[in-house]
Structures are given as C-alpha cells and as structure tokens.
Amino acid sequence: MIKQLFQVVGPSLRRRLALQLAVLLGYSVLQGVAFVLVVPVLRRLLAGDADGAWPWAWALAGVALATAVTYYVQQMLSFQVALVASHRLYHRLGDHVSALPLGWFSGEQVGGLGQLASRGVPQVRSLLAHLLQPLCTAVVTPLTVVVAMAFLDWRLALATALGAPVMYLTYRWAMSTVARADEAADKAASEANDRVVEFVRSQPVLRSTGSSERGRALLESALSEQDAAGRRQSAAMAPGRTAFIAVVHLAVAAVVVVGAVLGLDGSVGVAELVALLVLVVRFAEPVSGMAELGGSLRAARGALKRFDEVLAARPLPEPAHPGKTPADASLELRDVRFSYGAGTGGRPVLDGVSARLPQHTTTAVVGPSGSGKTTLIRLLARFWDVDEGAVMVGGRDVRHLGTDTLMDQFSMVFQDVYLFDGSIKENVLLGRPAAADEEVEEAARLARVDEIVDRLPQGWDTRVGEGGTALSGGERQRVSLARALLKDAPVMLLDEATSSLDPANEAAVQETLDALSGKRTLVVVAHRLQTVVGADRIVVLEEGRLAESGTHDELLAVGGRYAEFWRERSKAHGWRLRPEDGTELTLEGSL
Numbered sequence: 001m002i003k004q005l006f007q008v009v010g011p012s013l014r015r016r017l018a019l020q021l022a023v024l025l026g027y028s029v030l031q032g033v034a035f036v037l038v039v040p041v042l043r044r045l046l047a048g049d050a051d052g053a054w055p056w057a058w059a060l061a062g063v064a065l066a067t068a069v070t071y072y073v074q075q076m077l078s079f080q081v082a083l084v085a086s087h088r089l090y091h092r093l094g095d096h097v098s099a100l101p102l103g104w105f106s107g108e109q110v111g112g113l114g115q116l117a118s119r120g121v122p123q124v125r126s127l128l129a130h131l132l133q134p135l136c137t138a139v140v141t142p143l144t145v146v147v148a149m150a151f152l153d154w155r156l157a158l159a160t161a162l163g164a165p166v167m168y169l170t171y172r173w174a175m176s177t178v179a180r181a182d183e184a185a186d187k188a189a190s191e192a193n194d195r196v197v198e199f200v201r202s203q204p205v206l207r208s209t210g211s212s213e214r215g216r217a218l219l220e221s222a223l224s225e226q227d228a229a230g231r232r233q234s235a236a237m238a239p240g241r242t243a244f245i246a247v248v249h250l251a252v253a254a255v256v257v258v259g260a261v262l263g264l265d266g267s268v269g270v271a272e273l274v275a276l277l278v279l280v281v282r283f284a285e286p287v288s289g290m291a292e293l294g295g296s297l298r299a300a301r302g303a304l305k306r307f308d309e310v311l312a313a314r315p316l317p318e319p320a321h322p323g324k325t326p327a328d329a330s331l332e333l334r335d336v337r338f339s340y341g342a343g344t345g346g347r348p349v350l351d352g353v354s355a356r357l358p359q360h361t362t363t364a365v366v367g368p369s370g371s372g373k374t375t376l377i378r379l380l381a382r383f384w385d386v387d388e389g390a391v392m393v394g395g396r397d398v399r400h401l402g403t404d405t406l407m408d409q410f411s412m413v414f415q416d417v418y419l420f421d422g423s424i425k426e427n428v429l430l431g432r433p434a435a436a437d438e439e440v441e442e443a444a445r446l447a448r449v450d451e452i453v454d455r456l457p458q459g460w461d462t463r464v465g466e467g468g469t470a471l472s473g474g475e476r477q478r479v480s481l482a483r484a485l486l487k488d489a490p491v492m493l494l495d496e497a498t499s500s501l502d503p504a505n506e507a508a509v510q511e512t513l514d515a516l517s518g519k520r521t522l523v524v525v526a527h528r529l530q531t532v533v534g535a536d537r538i539v540v541l542e543e544g545r546l547a548e549s550g551t552h553d554e555l556l557a558v559g560g561r562y563a564e565f566w567r568e569r570s571k572a573h574g575w576r577l578r579p580e581d582g583t584e585l586t587l588e589g590s591l
C-alpha cells in the first residue's frame with residue numbers, strides 16, 4: 001500500500017511523504033524505547049537503588065519529551081502532506097485525463113472518475129492525515145519492544161516474537177473475509193445513489209405515465225439491497241475481527257505465562273516481570289487498534305487501486321517528430337479495422353473499411369443502428385487508434401500528427417452535447433476564444449442561437465447550468481453548433497447534430513450547413529434525408545463493413561442496400577412530401 005501511495009501522490013510530493021514516514025518511524029521507535037526504559041528504572045527502584053534509578057529516569061523523561069516533539073512534528077507534517085496531496089491528486093487526475101484519448105471518456109469511465117474525485121481523494125487524504133500514524137505505531141512500536149526485550153531476556157523476546165506471524169496471518173485472513181462483502185457493499189451503495197438520482201430525474205416520466213409507485217419500488221429495492229449488503233458486510237467483519245483480537249490476547253497471555261514460569265524458577269527477576277507486564281500491554285494496545293482501522297484502511301486501499309487504474313490508462317502515443325501538417329482538408333480511411341477490445345468481446349466494429357473523402361465535399365454516413373457510423377466518424381478525429389489500416393487527414397496518417405495539429409483540423413458536433421456551467425457567450429467562445437464579438441454573433445446567427453439569446457432575459461449572459469441543463473436539448477445543440485462554426489476548422493464532423501431541433505430551426509441550420517458545403521469538408525451522420533440526398537457521396541455501413549458508396553442517384557440505380565433503406569423509409573409512418581416542391585428529396589425522417 002505504501003508503494004502505491006508513493007506512486008499515486010506523484011514525483012513532486014514523494015520527498016515530503018518520505019520525510020513524513022521517516023518522522024513517523026522515529027516517533028514509533030521512540031515510543032517503544034520509552035516503554036522499555038521503564039524496566040531499568042523499576043529494576044533499580046525495586047532493588048532499593050534510588051540513586052541508580054535517577055539517570056534512567058532522566059533518560060526516560062528525555063525520550064518522553066522527544067516522543068512528544070516528534071508526535072507534534074509528524075502531526076503537522078501529516079496534515080500538510082494530506083492537504084497538499086489532495087490538491088495534487090485533483091491536478092494529477094485533471095492533467096492525466098486531459099491527455100487521454102477522447103475515446104476513453106465513456107459514461108462508465110466518467111462516472112468512476114466522478115466517484116474517485118468525490119470519495120477517493122478524501123479517502124487518500126484521510127489515510128495520510130489519520131491512518132498512517134496508528135498503522136505505523138501498530139507495527140513499529142511492538143517491534144521496538146521485542147528488540148529491546150531481547151536485551152532483557154531472549155526467551156521472553158522469542159515468546160513475544162513468535163506471536164507476530166500468527167497475528168499477521170490472522171489479520172490477512174480477517175481482511176480477506178470482508179473483501180468480497182466490502183465490494184458488494186460498495187456496489188450496492190453506488191447502485192442506490194444512481195437510483196436516487198434516477199428517481200429524481202425521472203419524475204416527469206413517472207408521473208406522466210402514472211408509474212410513480214413503480215419508480216418508488218425500484219428505489220426501495222435498491223435501498224433495501226444497500227441495507228442488506230451493509231448487514232452482510234458487518235456480519236462478514238465480525239468473525240475476522242473477533243479472531244484477530246482473540247489471537248492478540250492469546251499471544252499476550254502466552255508471553256505472560258512464559259514470564260511467570262521463568263519468574264517462578266528464578267531466572268527472571270521481579271522487576272523484569274513487572275516491566276514485561278507493562279510492555280506486553282503496550283504491545284497489545286496498538287496491535288488491537290488495527291482491527292478498528294480495518295474498514296478505513298480497506299477503503300483507502302481501494303481508492304489507491306482505482307487511482308492506479310486511472311493513472312495507468314495511457315494517452316495515445318504522440319509522434320516523437322511530428323511530420324508535416326496536413327496538406328489539405330481531405331480524409332481517407334485505408335482498410336480500417338477497429339474493435340473496442342474486451343468491451344465488445346474483440347468483435348470488429350469496423351472491418352476493412354476504405355473510403356476517400358476529397359476536401360470540401362460532403363459525405364453522409366448511413367446504416368442501421370450499431371453499424372459503426374459514430375465509431376467511423378470518431379476514428380477520423382483519432383478518438384482511438386485503429387487496430388489495422390490507417391486514417392489519413394490531408395494525406396498524413398493521424399498517428400504522425402501532434403494532438404494539437406490534429407484537433408486544429410476538426411470542428412465537431414455530436415449528439416451528446418456538453419456545455420460548461422458558464423454563460424451562452426462563454427460556451428460559444430470556446431470554439432475560438434480570440435474571436436471578435438461580430439464573429440461570435442455571426443456564428444450565433446448561423447446556428448440560430450441569436451433566437452435563444454433574444455428570447456432569454458439575460459441574453460448572452462444567461463447561464464446554461466452544469467452540462468447545459470438550463471437549456472433544452474435543441475438549444476444545447478444550437479450552442480454547440482455555433483461553437484463549431486466559430487472554430488471554423490477545415491473539417492466538420494456532425495453526428496446527428498440536428499436531431500433535437502424543431503423543423504423551423506433545423507431547416508435554418510441545414511441552410512447554414514448547405515452553405516458550408518464546397519468550402520469545408522463535411523462528414524455527417526445524418527438523420528435527415530435531405531442532408532443525405534444532397535451529399536456528394538453517401539457511405540453505407542452494414543455490420544461494420546462498407547456495404548456501398550456513391551451519390552444518391554448512383555445508389556438508387558444500383559438497387560442495393562441504400563435503395564432498400566430508401567424504400568423502407570419512404571413507406572414509414574410519418575413521412576410526407578412537402579407540398580411546396582413535392583419532390584421526394586424533401587422527405588423528412590431518419591435513415
């Protein structure tokens with residue numbers, strides 16, 4: 001655990017942590033020495049040699065004073081290190097995740113990271129501030145006592161030392177018996193948390209569908225499971241803890257018996273026996289305390305393990321010598337094969353996909369749900385590295401471009417829009433922080449954000465709430481689109497980017513996107529047929545393979561998978577021809 005602690009706090013804090021441990025070690029040894037110095041004092045006093053006892057008494061007082069001083073120093077150091085460490089841990093997490101590939105940020109990882117920040121950091125802080133000292137005292141002080149006892153009587157020291165491995169093994173066993181119950185209790189607690197949040201969030205759905213009782217039942221069942229897991233955890237803890245305390249006391253009793261036998265046959269004096277009683281009691285006290293610390297230590301160890309796992313996630317390799325910047329805004333997939341690894345059982349999500357997307361053209365990616373459209377579009381911006389083949393931007397392999405250069409090529413608008421808890425203006429400005437007011441206003445107009453700004457009393461300064469929750473889904477999408485338009489990168493990736501817009505806003509935004517075609521390279525996972533039909537090229541995916549590609553007319557003429565989609569969708573309920581032009585090109589709906 002100490003090794004993991006050194007790794008997790010990072011290089012900048014290692015020296016201070018080492019100093020804290022050294023002082024802690026000194027304090028624990030001094031405490032043991034102070035216990036042991038009672039022996040010569042008692043020996044002299046019981047022999048009636050008060051003068052001979054004085055030097056030892058002074059030595060005892062000196063060591064006691066030194067113990068008090070080191071206690072103070074180690075306390076101050078512990079609090080300082082704990083305080084600095086929690087800041088550093090937040091920074092380390094922040095710095096580390098900001099270098100991780102964009103593909104790492106799945107819902108599960110983000111949830112785990114949230115827990116690590118809210119619970120893991122305080123657990124590590126508590127380990128440094130409150131747990132290391134009793135832990136060190138429980139191990140080092142008894143050890144010092146045993147070593148000192150060896151100078152008094154090796155038989156007593158041996159009897160005491162023999163108890164140590166039994167105690168250690170019992171402690172390990174006690175810890176392992178609760179490990180599984182701990183894990184189950186943790187899982188049940190986080191499940192109950194999720195259910196509470198879900199219950200609150202789903203109130204509108206539950207009430208409108210008359211399912212409030214069912215929602216409450218789900219919540220109750222999660223809370224009961226948490227209670228049950230807590231009871232199982234306590235039940236699992238009891239035998240181990242009892243066994244450990246019993247072993248400690250048996251070990252103490254064994255030493256006292258050995259001492260008594262040696263005392264009776266006269267080979268150990270009364271002073272040594274009295275001192276022995278003092279020492280074994282002091283020996284047992286911190287060791288028994290370990291049983292109480294078990295829960296907090298396990299929690300801290302769990303937090304360190306989770307930190308280790310996050311810090312072990314590696315950023316995608318950066319090129320040692322970034323090559324030339326992309327020659328243009330063209331894109332190419334060369335025989336790309338990609339899987340999400342264990343997440344999808346190693347099954348390839350894209351399998352041998354090749355496509356050339358010349359610069360300033362619009363490509364629509366279509367296919368059934370789960371065919372790999374989002375994966376393809378994200379691979380273009382190197383959310384992950386391909387398993388085989390290559391992704392090229394402007395004729396350069398994305399793996400040979402530095403992250404900043406690569407990111408400069410792309411503006412992205414995805415379905416799961418995230419806005420920062422700032423104003424609308426701050427969120428749009430993220431696209432290009434140095435943009436002039438007129439440019440921000442122009443991007444806002446093109447994405448129909450001006451309509452939101454005009455409507456809200458605080459206009460541009462309206463705060464959007466955490467994640468943008470104060471705005472509707474369609475409004476969030478428009479802000480995100482304005483951000484992307486303001487960035488004005490050579491390539492624009494749009495994944496269902498207008499799916500939450502109402503028809504009027506969607507038509508306006510579509511006009512903006514249409515105006516971009518021919519000036520920027522657009523890759524669109526489209527839910528609107530007009531976008532697909534108007535694209536320069538349509539790429540049809542099916543089960544991760546490129547089924548066909550071409551223009552709308554070419555693909556209809558081929559009569560393959562796309563033509564089939566087209567017929568199915570045209571027949572689907574809710575599809576209609578717009579009366580004003582009456583062509584099939586204006587059919588609304590999603591592929």
Ligand SMILES: Nc1ncnc2c1ncn2[C@@H]1O[C@H](COP(=O)(O)OP(=O)(O)OP(=O)(O)O)[C@@H](O)[C@H]1O
Pocket residue numbers: 106340343344349367368369370371372373374375376
């Ligand atoms: N982060 C991930 N980890 C593991 N598997 C994933 C991940 N993202 C997607 N998948 C899986 O990869 C496959 C392709 O997903 P993808 O989102 O690319 O499909 P899609 O065509 O965009 O689907 P949809 O139209 O429903 O959005 C699916 O089987 C999906 O379950």
